[in-house]
Amino acid sequence: MLKLAAGLIRMLFHDCFVEGCDASVLLDGNDTEKTAPINSNLIGYDVVDDAKQAVEAICPGVVSCSDILAYAARDSTVKLNGTGWTVQGRRRDGLFSCADAAENELPLPTFNVSQLIESFARRGLSKTQMVILSGSHTVGVGHCDKFIERLYNFSATHFTDPSINASYAQQLKKDCPQAIFNTTLEIFMDTITLGEFDANYYKVLSEHKGLFTSDQSLFDDRSTR
Incomplete structure (x- = not known):
């Protein structure tokens, strides 16, 4: 249940962030958002x-797919012991979907605070809203290829990203060895309460x-701490 619930929450974000909450991420076809590499791990369709x-x-002909996705993400949050909210309906489903739009608009796990602020401001x-929305990573997972550069050959002066807790970095290196790693292995972002939608992400x-650069930078930068 955890994986699917978290997947629906993530899908709603990926849908809304590109062309608005219009279910365009659900559309099939060549070069749609669904086919974009950044959406390759989305589940819950x-x-x-x-x-x-x-x-x-x-x-x-009454309830749109975009409404259903919004309801599903809300209910998934509640299932994971999170707080629910009122979802207003009557959204219209989009008819246009572009893979390039997803690739160009969605924030990346390698983003620093300045890049994140610019991305969300668009x-x-x-x-504040950016930091709150990032809290959904409390039920998220990451794959080795999304943070491997933080563990090995990080910079000319630091082999490993110095912002990572040393013991945590060693554990991640065991999970994601430099020579070869499992690209499907899922690492929980919240190491305190697995599978619960709470504030322990912070x-x-x-x-x-923080597993991703984009996560840890929220705390390390005074403007978002």
Whole structure:
């Protein structure tokens, strides 16, 4: 349940951040957002498809896929012991989807604070909203290839990123050896309470155990701490 619930939350973010919350990430076809490399690990498409089919059988043409995805992400948060919120409906589904838009607009795990602020500002989101939204990583996972550069040959002066807790870095190196690593291995971002939607993601950052550069930089930079 954890993997699917977290996947639906992530899918909603990836959908909303590109062309707005219009379910364009669900569209099939060549060069759609769904085919973008940055979306290659998204899961939960079948959940939205099944829900849409069930709803259409009762009230055809009324509830959009974008509404269903928003409801699914909200309910997933509650399932993981997070706080729910009121979801306003009546969204319209988008008819256009572009892989390049996803690649160019979604923030990367290698972003520093300045890049993150600029990326979120283009969506009309403040620094505070950015930090709050990043908290959803409390139920997130990362793959070795997304942070491997922090562990080995980080810079001319530091072999390993000095912002990583030393013992945590050693554990990550065991999970992701330099010579060859498992690209499908999933590392939990919140090492305190696995599978619960809580605030411990921020405590992890205070212990310098942020998995991605984009996570740890939120704590290390005074403007977002």
